[in-house]
Amino acid sequence: MKRKALQAALPYTLPIFIGFLFIGLSYGFLMTSKGFSVFYPIAMSIVIYAGAMQFVAVSLLLSTFSPLYALLLTLMVNARHLFYGIAMLEKYGGAGWKKWYLIFGMCDETFSINCTVEPPAGVDTDWFRFFVTGLNHLYWVASTALGAFLGAYVHFDTTGIEFVMTALFVVLFLGQWERREARRSAVTGLGCALLALVIFGSSQFIIPAMILITWSLLWKKKFYIPKEEQP
Structure with a gap:
């Protein structure tokens, strides 16, 4: 049952892996270029798992400590997840223990798949959504780790690398404009x-x-x- 769910989920997540690879590499490079240990970006990708907010967190960690500002900024940047959660209440309601990880790992791309895709006949829906979530999380952590280790040993001018998230949102804006x-x-x-x-x-x-x-x-x-x- 689990193997069939994993095999069904994998093709839907592979295009996301390509996108995560470049963004995760940039994030790993950015963190190490700012003087952080390679374990910081890896741990943040495992525990926080919020792409845009992780880029923002770099400047928060390097600036004057302001917990209220950090809280409000995080809430506003990730406010869309409130609506994601409401939309998935019924779908995740009967997932048992898997529900907690499904909630934690619901990024934009995972929400898009789990909200719209129905698994093939004979595939358990909850396990399908679990593996979609887990694979996407794995892609992000692996990409971040690769970028962090490369950044620690391959040194070059990283000026402007933090612009990668701005560029991503510009592309999304242009997509809306069209x-x-x-x-x-x-x-x-x-x-x-x-x-x-x-x-x-x-x-x-x-x-x-x-x-x-x-x-x-x-x-x-x-x-x-x-x-x-x-x-």
Whole structure:
């Protein structure tokens, strides 16, 4: 049963491995280039497992300790997982002990697969989702470890390597922009970020921008949904 579930899950996760490989390598390189031991990025990928937030955590670890700022920033960066969790409550409800790991390991890519893909006939659904989650987690940890060890022994100028996550989000933004129905949300996010940047400055604008974006999207959702469709 477990082998069939693993064999069914593997093809869905291999494309994610390619993406994780380059981002994880960059993260491992970045951590070691900042003077951290190779075990820091590996441990963070195992325990935290939050790609974008791990990149942000590098600067948090090197700056003045501010637990409240770190808490709020982490909450805003990963706020989307609240909605992921709500969407998966019913699907994960009967998974037994596996539910706890499924919750912990639910990144964007894992959510996309586990939310939309039904395993083939004869494959246990809970084990399929478990292996999707586990394989993606393994890819991220392995990629981070490879980048960390290479960064420790292969020395080159890593200036700008932290831009990899910014580049990823730029690509996601362009993908939204190409879809006409998604441009309103893209413009809203860009406008809120620019407004917060002007008001709060480059060192303090992220949290206000995220709050403003969240409020704007919730308001626009209520405004644009016809009254007969509103709850």
